[in-house]
Amino acid sequence: MELAIGIILGCCALGAGIAMIAGIGPGIGEGNAVAKACEAIGRQPESKGAVTTTMIMGCAIAETTGLYALVIAILLIFVAPQQFVNVLTKAMGK
Amino acid sequence: MKKIDPVIWKETGFIALVSFILSVLMQSIFLIISHWVVGAWDYTVILGNLLGYLFAVGNFFLMCLTVQKALTKDEKDAANFVRLSQMGRMLLLFLVALAAYFIPVFNIIAVVIPFLFPRIAIMFRPLASMIKQRRNKNE
Numbered sequence: 555m556e557l558a559i560g561i562i563l564g565c566c567a568l569g570a571g572i573a574m575i576a577g578i579g580p581g582i583g584e585g586n587a588v589a590k591a592c593e594a595i596g597r598q599p600e601s602k603g604a605v606t607t608t609m610i611m612g613c614a615i616a617e618t619t620g621l622y623a624l625v626i627a628i629l630l631i632f633v634a635p636q637q638f639v640n641v642l643t644k645a646m647g648k
Numbered sequence: 649m650k651k652i653d654p655v656i657w658k659e660t661g662f663i664a665l666v667s668f669i670l671s672v673l674m675q676s677i678f679l680i681i682s683h684w685v686v687g688a689w690d691y692t693v694i695l696g697n698l699l700g701y702l703f704a705v706g707n708f709f710l711m712c713l714t715v716q717k718a719l720t721k722d723e724k725d726a727a728n729f730v731r732l733s734q735m736g737r738m739l740l741l742f743l744v745a746l747a748a749y750f751i752p753v754f755n756i757i758a759v760v761i762p763f764l765f766p767r768i769a770i771m772f773r774p775l776a777s778m779i780k781q782r783r784n785k786n787e
Binding site for chain 1: 653655656659663708711712714715716718719721722723724726727728729730731734735738741742745749756757760761763764766767770773
């Protein structure tokens with residue numbers, strides 16, 4: 555029983571860690587997008603307003619991937635282990 | 649402190665409004681589920697939703713401020729600044745979820761779900777613009 559619970563906890567932690575790999579991408583992507591926006595504003599300063607609005611929306615969309623990963627990781631760390639252990643306990647009880 | 653761009657207030661207001669509507673929708677779903685699952689909806693869901701909503705909108709606002717500040721920097725600095733900010737905000741959201749897990753007055757699922765509301769709000773952005781354009785045309 556303890557071994558099974560240990561495996562469940564280990565797998566959940568491992569899954570959360572793997573999910574958080576997706577958290578790296580948005581940071582790099584947003585960074586590159588903003589760098590290019592700076593370049594665009596440098597070339598055409600009058601387009602700053604339009605670029606800012608587009609950048610905000612673009613960054614928010616790019617960040618969502620990271621948030622999905624974060625939400626999955628949080629659920630795997632805090633919610634899933636208890637659920638799995640309950641299922642296991644029920645199965646062992648039978 | 650530098651003046652905040654009016655675009656940021658406008659976009660944050662829109663995100664806050666749509667997220668609020670989605671929060672009400674989420675509460676009603678929890679309420680419906682509570683007919684079958686006892687204890688699915690109680691004060692912890694409301695408090696959790698409130699916490700998640702505030703941090704989701706706050707995260708979007710901080711991101712807007714980051715973009716505004718980054719656009720005044722040179723290319724390389726801007727990219728590093730945004731990466732650092734994104735990492736910090738992600739850590740902040742994780743700490744909020746951690747707090748929600750350890751403080752028993754918050755329902756962790758009700759805290760986490762509102763983090764995704766700004767994305768759904770952005771999905772509705774073109775629709776809102778289209779309605780506004782049609783209204784302007786009619787006038």
